[in-house]
Amino acid sequence: MMPVSRKGKIRYEIDPHNRLIFAGTGKESKVPGYREILEGRFKIDKNNYLTYHLKKSSGSKEPQQLKLSGNWSLSRDHNLVLTLDKWNKQYAGNKLTLKGELTDIKANALSFAIATRDSRGKSRVRILKLGGTWQADRYNRLTFKATKEKGLTDILTLKGGWEMDKRNRVIYAYTKSQLRKKEKVTKTITFQGFWEITEQRRVSYILNKGRGSRFDFKVSLGKPVKRGLEYEISIGAVPEKKTLTLSGKWKANKRLGLLFEMPYEKGKVENLIFGASCRLDEDHNLAFKLKNKAGKDLGIEIKLSGKILKDQGEVFLRALTSRKEVSFTAGVGFRW
Known part of the structure; x- marks a missing residue:
């Protein structure tokens, strides 16, 4: 029996094994047991529609498929939720909740793993993928913008806080309810990327x-610390203040300028390249005021030993002594 052939609007549900249920027509039924489990599996198509591929019946040559239209979101427990709209015979406002966990983060996809079980008791895990871009919202929270037809988008927000690991990667941790064990477990996902400082x-x-796909975070002015650069950041609609530290070490490159060398996983290193104006402070250290590639001030001053310049140190110090200040451009390097 196919639910699409029924008259009136159709109400759907999802059972604990992530199977689609036909739960009657019209308003929500109060009759116990008035349900029909539809054997099949969920997929998400290229336009981010949720589809349900019904198990092929004996009299059909082609697999049957239901297309479900609505708005995507994440629940408090980080389950994937589709709130149905008025399309076709759907009951608008009907919420379908797929229970599972976030997994395998990619730059342009949100992946979600769900466990399913068929009528024979056979279990398996399936991966659903939404296409789109990752961005930060005005509260510095991590969000995913799922792209749809006609330029429409749905925003899925990771409402918890995020942190950085020792390899300068963004890590998001969240708690997940385990109903069978009546406890909560912590899940973590890692975003692979690299940092930029341009403003x-x-x-x-x-x-x-x-x-x-990028997270642009609003922070305080940066300040140098022993491990690198430190910022104050507020995360969440009810702001929680944290310290954000970009770990690395400073190097000078005659050809490129001032480099901030940041380590990532598997020995990978990325360089942030800065221009700067430089002067000698009262202790004869080099005081650099950092600039971006366009020559705009970044509001960060760092003090380094002249040893960072290695064999060019004496020449640079003579230039500073005669001019009081020397400037150089990011990507162009030291010219005096």
Whole structure:
């Protein structure tokens, strides 16, 4: 029996094994047991529609498929929710909740693993993927913008806080309810990317530069610390203040300028390249005021030993002594 052949609007549900249920027509039924489990599996198509591929019946040559239209979101427990709209015979406002967990983060996809079980008791895990871009919202929370037809988008928000690990990667941790064990477990997902500093009071974590997947975070002015650069950041609609530290070490490159060398996983290193104006302080250290590639001030001053210049140190110090200040451009390097 196919639910699409029924008259009136159709109400759907999802059972604990992530199977679609036909739960009657019209308003929600109060009759116990008035349900029909539809054997099949969920998929998400290229336009981010949720589809349910019904198990092929004996009299059908082609597999049957239901298309479900609505708005995507994440629940408090980080389950994937589709709130149905008025399309076709759907009951608008009907919420379908797929229970599972976030997994395998990619630059342009949100992946969600769900466990399913068929009528024979056979279990398996399936991966559902929404296409789109990752961005930060005005509260510095991590969000995913799922792209749909006609330029429409749905925003899925990771409402918890995020942190950085020792390899300068963004890590998101959340708690997940385990109903059978009546306890909560902590899940973590890792975003692979690299950092950029191009403006005052903003740092960016780039996942895919060409496709716009990036987190632009609003922060305080940066200040140098022993481990690298430190910022204050507020995360969440009810702000929680944290310290954000970009770990790395400073190097000078005659050809490129001042480099901030940041370690990532598997020995990978990425360099942030800065221009700067430089002067000698009262202790004869080099005081650099950092600039971006366009020569704009970043509001950060760092003090380094002249040893960072290695064999060019004496020449640079003579230039500073005669001019009081020397400037250089990011990507162009030291010229005096």
